[in-house]
Amino acid sequence: MLKQTLYIGNPSYLKLKNNQLVVIYPELNEEKGRASIEDIALLVLDHNRITISSPLLEKLMEHTVAVVVCNKEHLPNGLMLPLDGHSEMTEHWRHQLTASVPLQKQLWKQTVIAKIRNQKKLLDKYQLPSSVMDNYSNEVQSGDIGNMEGKAANHYWKYLFDDFRRERYGEYPNNLLNFGYAILRSIVARALVSSGLLPAIGIFHSNKYNSYCLADDIMEPYRPLVDALVVEWYQSYPTFKELSKEAKFHLLQLPKLDTIIEGKKRPLLVAITTTTASLYKCFTGERRLISYPEL
Template sequence: MIKQSIYIGTPSYLKIKQNQLVVQCPKTNEIKGTVPIEDMALLMLDHFQITISNQLITRLQGNNVVIINCDAHHLPFGVMLPLYGHTEHSERVKYQLEASEPLKKQLWKQTVEQKIKNQQSLLAYYKKPYKHMDVYWQSVKSGDTTNCEGKAAQYYWKHLFENFTRERFGSEPNNLLNFGYAVLRSIIARALVSSGLLPVLGIFHRNKYNPYCLADDIMEPYRPFVDKMVYNYIAANGKTEELTKEVKAYLLNIATQDVVINGVTRPLLVAVTTTTASLYKCYFGELRQLKYPVLN
């Protein structure tokens, strides 16, 4: 069964009853809806007048549901995950901590190569100039010491959208991209925890202020799937400066987008667990190649 992403954007009281999330109106006590907790993967809270019971939080964490709360600008601000999500947590963290620098550099090389390949596939899908991207992914060295990722990104953004500069606080569609990436980051962090790994210990990212360095590493080849959703939305509706509830609901569907991984089509939410499981096996020494999705 495909896990659900739930968005709450109005004043609500959230509680648990018979192992279900219950959404209740705080003024009328009317039940707005219920969702079985076992069917949930992500819960986004996007209103300052939402109250959630501690019992519900505990049950959600016990089922490895990621809880995202949004700020005054309605952008994802915080992520709540369980401390561990695998029975062999300490054993797996041991191998993660002992991973050598050469191994991490090779894993980052694989990550950058697949990210660029997926970006190239997206350009080709929309009949944009794409052949020059071969130069970038074929030139990636261990640890990407020549920054092929950055060079490819400049080419990619120049040709994917017209008159566009990718900036965190730039003009639209940066707002849609930021929101989609934040959701994707949360999904990746959830999968890392379920695989018994620490999201804070990256293979490339090492910012001391970033608690999700590994999630930021592993999400890179998945970013073009968000880009595809944003491109399709703009093609159908035009650019928008406002992140409406409809836009957010659309981008939350990233979790159920079909991707091809290991030769099989899977929802993205399932595919990321394949990736994070393969990462642990690389740490353990069972695999030498990360399993990443291919964008067709």
């Protein structure tokens, strides 16, 4: 069974009872719902009056649940993951930390190509100019020294939305994109920990202030799946520009989205685990290619 994403957006008290997460609304002093811990992949906390018990947090970490905390702008700004997510963690870390620079550059090349190809497919879906994206993906070199990723992004954003500039704190629909990417980043970080890898040590990103460099690397080919959800919302509700609960619920479909990976249809949550497992095998030399999804 596919694991769940739970979103809590009201004043709540969250506690553990019989290996289940129990949600209580304190103002009414009544239970509003419960979920088995082992069925949860992601828990999103989006209210400044949420209280969570220590035994519940301990059990969530035991089952590798990613706990995401949102700020006053309702954007994810914190992520809790277990320190020990794999039985052979130190062995996996050793392979990751000793990966050669040429290998890392080749893995980044694969990542950029996969991202550009998925961006092209999204442009194709809406019959937008896309032929130049083939040129960009074919010209990606080891380490993407020619910055084909950036050139492709300039074309992609120019046509995907009307009169749009992609910025972290820019105008709509940047707010929806930011929320979706933050959720995606959390899912990828969780999968990396489950695969016994260090999210902080990237193959391309290397900011010393970033604890999720590898997550930022591996999520790149998955970003167009977030973009696809945002385009759907953008076209269906062109005047609804706020990051409303309805918009969030739409974006929280992300873990269940169907992808094609290794020739099979898989939900995104499962596909990302396939990707991180294949990445580890690239570090050990068991394989040469990372498994990435097709849009």
